[in-house]
Amino acid sequence: MSDSGLLARFAGGVRDDLGRLGARLGALSKPRGVTLRHRLIETSEGRVRLHLRMHTDGTGLLIVNGTDTLHLAPLHAEAAALAFDGVPRDRAMVHLRTVYQGARDFALEAEYERIEAAIATVSRPSDRCVVCEAGIPQPEPLCIRAQAPLKADLALSYACDNDCAHCYNEPRRRGMQSFSTDRWREVLDRLWQIGVPYVIFTGGEPTLREDLPELVAHAESLGMICGLNSNGRRLSDPTLVDALVQAGLDHVQITLASQRPELHDAIVRADAWEETVAGIRTCLDRGLHAITNTTLIEENASEAAEIVDFLHGLGLRTFAMNGMIHSGCGASNPSALEVGRLREVLAQVRDRAEECGMRFIWYTVTRHCELSPLQMGVGLRFCNAGEYSICIEPNGDVLPCQSYYEPAGNILRDRWRRIWEGELLSRIRNRREHPDEGGLPQECHDCPQLRLCGGGCPLERREKNEVMSRCLKSGR
Template structure:
């Protein structure tokens, strides 16, 4: 993807312009360098505690006649910020851009914004006005640039915009149950299906805590999240806080159109459904449940006919890879516009099932997938991080891939234990009893973020 050049207003004289920011087609990162005086940031003179906007996450609905849009502005203690659009795109802001974004999204009158900028940054009002008028069309372009996937677009940072690390992930996956009405032989879940589960009230407290920590995006997963009868109630609670919500599901309960409507009315934003093949016998054999395919496909069709963002996911295995082309074609026929693929996850049963494909076979399969999704006007998403010396996703135009555990996403188990991601079953704390800094800064989390255990050959 070509470099994206973002106009940069210069509120202070002598501020050098930024080089173009490169954003790949997976994760967009924008550095705003307004109100920066060499050699450091103007806010250094005030200290971190003097930033006009309190640390936390702020939600703004910016819907128009074309699309629904929910914007989150997450403000760090020192004033740097992150602008998240529909939980799918993220733009990193320095303190000056953070303040301007906050005031603009709060719908403050332009004279008030200009006065505030002039006062805080000690610049003439006319200069503040010029830069605000330049900023407004740019930020509107960031908020409404087109369609994006809330699950797959938000993956990997292509350029570290600031030296400080974030204080929390942007997405929390809530495994509200490990129960499941399928029994996939390749399932990565390493826990008992009868794992202890928190109550509805406890999960609401978890959602409250996530919001207070500054986490704007929630995905309900499992196990199979639709087996909990309080799923709609939990979605509604997250919606009331201002969070964006999605579910990862096998889709079988979604075959009940009234249930889908209930989730929509609760405020659900997006759905990912697992379909292992267009062939019912292959799908049912892989999920170890006769008749599952029919319910899953019915569920997919119900979601396609709703206003929810919808995508599927398929694990490429020895038993289904030969049907890849026909599966993509089938998904096109039933209206699926975004197709997700991944390799076997070597966790849980995936460690021993023995049906995974070697990395050497993946490029040819993904070239097939890319060819046919392009012809079908579908979007192809590849999830799995790989060693680039064995399989380079960039060369296949699949975007940058890397592990985002304990960085952009984490997971909470049914009993409240926090783990780095859905398939890394090593708890780093309890969400309702441990303080958040001790969880976020747990040695395992720090090790994952800093890539301390990277194999020698990859360094």
């Protein structure tokens, strides 16, 4: 064979090798499934947890402290993954040029610099809107469908040492058998695999489980953000709080029904106030980020502003409140506030929080035509059940939320795609596009606020429908 023939054959072999390498890199750039990357940034100003979730379509989601999210187009997601993996910039650019052949070098470099700057921005502890400051163009709110939940509430057990008359847990669930420690570890592993970066241990009362610090430690080892919802009574024990902090617990929310011991104890139907308040103080003393939550009902609504003053005096700077949850003992509960009264009390709490320099979180989902949280100045609120959050019951059943007792499957027995794309969760997620299938009333179908509002709470809507049905049957 002539020298020119050998050179042509060699050149052809090099082209084939480069083609195979490019195809391989291109395949590597497209995730085979949802994947999570985690980065913890600790500074003298505080700590920030970042998660990068890569989706099967090549897009990504940069999640800041489990709540703020940046939607990333495929190029930005690819660049962010390289940055998270610590790939040197020169090698990262080689990879991007291979994947995005035909793109101009200066354009790729500019977009890589943009995502680097965005990651640096959101890595700094800040009370400001990190999404606004990141410099990455974002879609309108709720325009992009979630590809996996952001958060899972883990109901470790329905057992509780309080007995609230308005509790959203169904009484018959208290005896439900709960998973062992090993099985709950499997649940955490499974959630991480499907792309859930944030878990909250709840119940019932989760601190009644002796293995709680072990489960927190396992969640931490995976890279999860880990929270706790509690009545606070057992958190009065500094030893338990220290164990939870050491295990990696990020925050705790403690339920307080009233600033007055006698009213709190009457509402929770237990001798609990002193232990609950001691639990709040212990968490604050140990440096654990702590907030409280209060359900506003007829019994405590007139003292709502005084509760805010009491919390400020304890040293809290963030607190939450909600209206009645229309599930379990809360369904058709006479202590629920009518919407007009709720609006009045909400305004009082909002104003007092502002006077005290406190951050106020309002949880309750309402139809915006009845009570608009945006107009009230307490932020956007909509039902995120089965889309941005799910709940895992003590036996592994997956609920749309922790008060929506209709299982969509079992987290350990069923394939995730079957659960996520099943009829129940799909119907809830699709209610804006298909309000008739979502069970929304006719007036919601063409409402311009439906995209943000989502039709309010499906549990409250179901309760109203049941009441109306009973009235029609009785002739009233």
